Amino acid sequence: MNYKKDEVTNLLNTKCMNVFGCSIDDATEKQAYKTLCYVVKDLLAEKRSKFAKQYKEKEGKQVYYMSMEFLVGTSLRNNLYNLGMESVFKSALKQKKIDINSLYAMEPDAGLGNGGLGRLASCYMDAMTSLGMMGTGFSIRYEFGIFKQKIVDGWQMEFPDNWLEMGDVWLNRREDESFIIKFGGTLKEEWTDGKLKVTHENYQPVMAVPYDMYISGYDTDAVNKLVLWSAKSPNNLDMTAFSRGEYVRSLEENTMAEVISKILYPADDHIEGKRLRIKQQYLLVSASLQSILLKHIKKYKTLDNLPDKVAIHINDTHPALCVPELTRILIDEYGYDWDKAWDIVTRTLTYTNHTVMSEALERWPESLFSAELPRIYQIVLEINRRLVQKLNEVYPGDIAKIEYMSPVAHGEVRMANLCLAACHKVNGVSKLHSDILINSIFKDYYNIEPDKFTNVTNGIAYRRWLCQSNPELASLIKNLIGDKFVHDATALEGLLKYKGDKNVLESLQKIKLVKKQALAKYISHANGINVDPSSIFDVQIKRLHEYKRQLLNVLQILHMYNVIKDNPNADITPRTFVFAAKASAGYMMAKQIIRLISAVADLVDSDAAVRDKIKVVFIEDYKVSLAEIIIPAAEISEQISIAGKEASGTGNMKLMINGAVTLGTLDGANVEICEQVGKDNIFLFGMTAPEVEELWRKGYNPNFFVTPELKRVLDMLTSGILGTRFEDISKSLLTNSFGTADAYMTIADFESYRQAQERVGKEYLNRDKFTDMSLVNIAKAGIFSADRAVKEYADNIWNIKL
Ligand code: 26W
Known part of the structure; x- marks a missing residue:
């Protein structure tokens, strides 16, 4: 973008006046930091709107990258660098006696990830944008990201990472694009016109509210979005409890719902079979898919062409609930029959595996899974039933093998097998790793569908890691x-x-x-x-x-x-x-x-x-x-x-x-x-x-x-x-x-x-x-x-x- 120093100064002054009621000369350092971020965000918004318009006319295929983690780090310098505006902002601020580096230093890391997997997701958002692709990331707006670490007498101590205080400058809340997510409850089954209709009743509704974060790329017309879902109680106060004078209880339900997006699970490479975690995963998956499908239907008036226009990527198994949830929405909400729905699901979804450590392969106890997600559980069972039937033809009588490959076995739902059964492409993240996948842990799937498997060796957003x-x-x-x-x-x-x-x-x-x-x-x-x-x-x-x-x-x-x-x-x-x-x-x-x-x-x-x-x-x-x-x-x-x-x-x-x-x-x-x-x-x-x-x-x-x-x-x-x-x-x-x-x-x-x-x-x-x-x-x-x-x-x- 081409701006002169004076224009930048104007932008800063106007923004500072609008938000803080003072000129940039009188702003505190914190106000100056926020002003700068808001100005950069506005520039990105402007670019985004042009890009989205262009794209809409083209009707190209787009990617939705689903990941429980995006380790974004800081954005201010990156955005300025990508816009090619670092030096003009630097000198505009210098004129106001503000050192841009001291503003950079105020930005907290958006630590919405643990390590390699989350950082990779962020590097890929950068690359998609730099390549001019339409790519949207979906994740959770954890109120607390990865914990802060202090070492006291050699011991690690963990402290909460309250990043939103200074980090929320990049987020735009979009309350009007919220969706309801249903947890727990019971299922009612009825036959009408020879068709089985399943109704989900007595569930606890939770509202998923999206926050958009713009993702810039280098020297490109594209600006993409990372959409972070936040959990909110759909009814602000339980008025009956409130009017009885039970103030605390009336707030209880809110708190229970809102706890879902409170904190990032800090475990890297091992699973914790926690109820809250599966709720996080379902919130992410259900809200994102509802939003994707609604947009698609508005644009194309049909979901039949979903696989031609949309690729939905599952970053490790954490968002694997995409498989049953997409099936569910197509059947329950858009009236598809199983075969047609499954055809769309399999042609839309793809999956990357990031680890062979057995303790990191996600499995959920069936009891917990079915209690939290009864309808999803039913669909998983049906996926499993059909798969086992097919496997029986390929490996007749080989019970051990079929069991090993099943999404449901030994009282557990196994997320990797769910992905292998449904996704049309599966990849590892280096040559050696992909070889290990096909020669060992995913061998039996590879033997039936070798073309499904591929390798993409990881890469990094090298402009951040080298140039910046x-x-x-x-x-x-x-x-x-x-x-x-x-x-x-x-x-x-x-x-x-x-x-x-x-x-x-x-x-x-x-x-x-x-x-x-x-x-x-x-x-x-x-x-x-x-x-x-x-x-x-x-x-x-x-x-x-x-x-x-x-x-x-x-x-x-x-x-x-x-x-x-x-x-x-x-x-x-x-x-x-x-x-x-x-x-x-x-x-x-x-x-x-x-x-x-x-x-x-x-x-x-x-x-x-x-x-x-x-x-x-x-x-x-x-x-x-x-x-x-x-x-x-x-x-x-x-x-x-x-x-x-x-x-x-x-x-x-x-x-x-x-x-x-x-x-x-x-x-x-x-x-x-x-x-x-x-x-x-x-x-x-x-x-x-x-x-x-x-x-x-x-x-x-x-x-x-x-x-x-x-x-x-x-x-x-x-x-x-x-x-x-x-x-x-x-x-x-x-x-x-x-x-x-x-x-x-x-x-x-x-x-x-x-x-x-x-x-x-x-x-x-x-x-x-x-x-x-x-x-x-x-x-x-x-x-x-x-x-x-x-x-x-x-x-x-x-x-x-x-
Ligand atoms: C469910 C708990 C859990 C949490 C995180 C299980 C597994 C993970 C990740 C898969 C761990 C991870 O970050 N894996 C790393 O992914 C990087 C990006 O592909 C690779 O470069 C690292 O080698 C791999 O360890």
């Missing part, structure tokens, strides 16, 4: 190869011709140093620790989970500690180990590992012989905006999950494009990172996925893999670090009474990891060679752009022409 978070690097790249890469990330390959170019390597080193200094400043402020910007910055930043093996990292640090203690002159390249990770609140082992990291941080710091060589920092409250500070400063990207468990990873891609070299296993997208950069530009270690499988088959006893160095480290856990013992951890690694010790093979991979870390230390000493590796990583990161990923979804999954 690391403008210094982006501008160097522009000087070297021009700005084509801002539209087309594969143009980064142009950098390869600067391999070995002394000047370029020096510039890269200078920029890295600047970003390391910035992170050092943050750490000194947040942790009160001074870290040395000339040491290697080695980072592991992601949710805390045993399979991601933060523990492997700490054990190796303890080993380094021992080496230095034995020989203070040992040849160790100074290193700063940075961790940032939230543990799900009830995950005790994860919390113990955080404690261990903190204890090791204290241990190395307390020792004069060690502290100049290694530093360990745990930065609290990991979130999108913090990642934007850490990632540009990183030199080593720790991607050390046990092979076969990390579906893809996306932090690995963000770190790569900022020049960090991966130290990792051949897991998830690391495999493809390795393919891109070649074995010389990545530090690989550990067992491969088939080797892991083979070791489980043979029987794994970690005790056979304990080297003397590792034994010494494990003994430290047992005897205590600065007085704290970590026996839970060492026991979980070694006590093999039921063959369950070390479920993530930390011990089996330790020696290989130790050696890889030794290589890192040595290779870093040749700075130019290391920087060359870094350059190759940046140059080869283009393929991991979300633009590429979304194009593949459009081509292979949604059947949308761009």
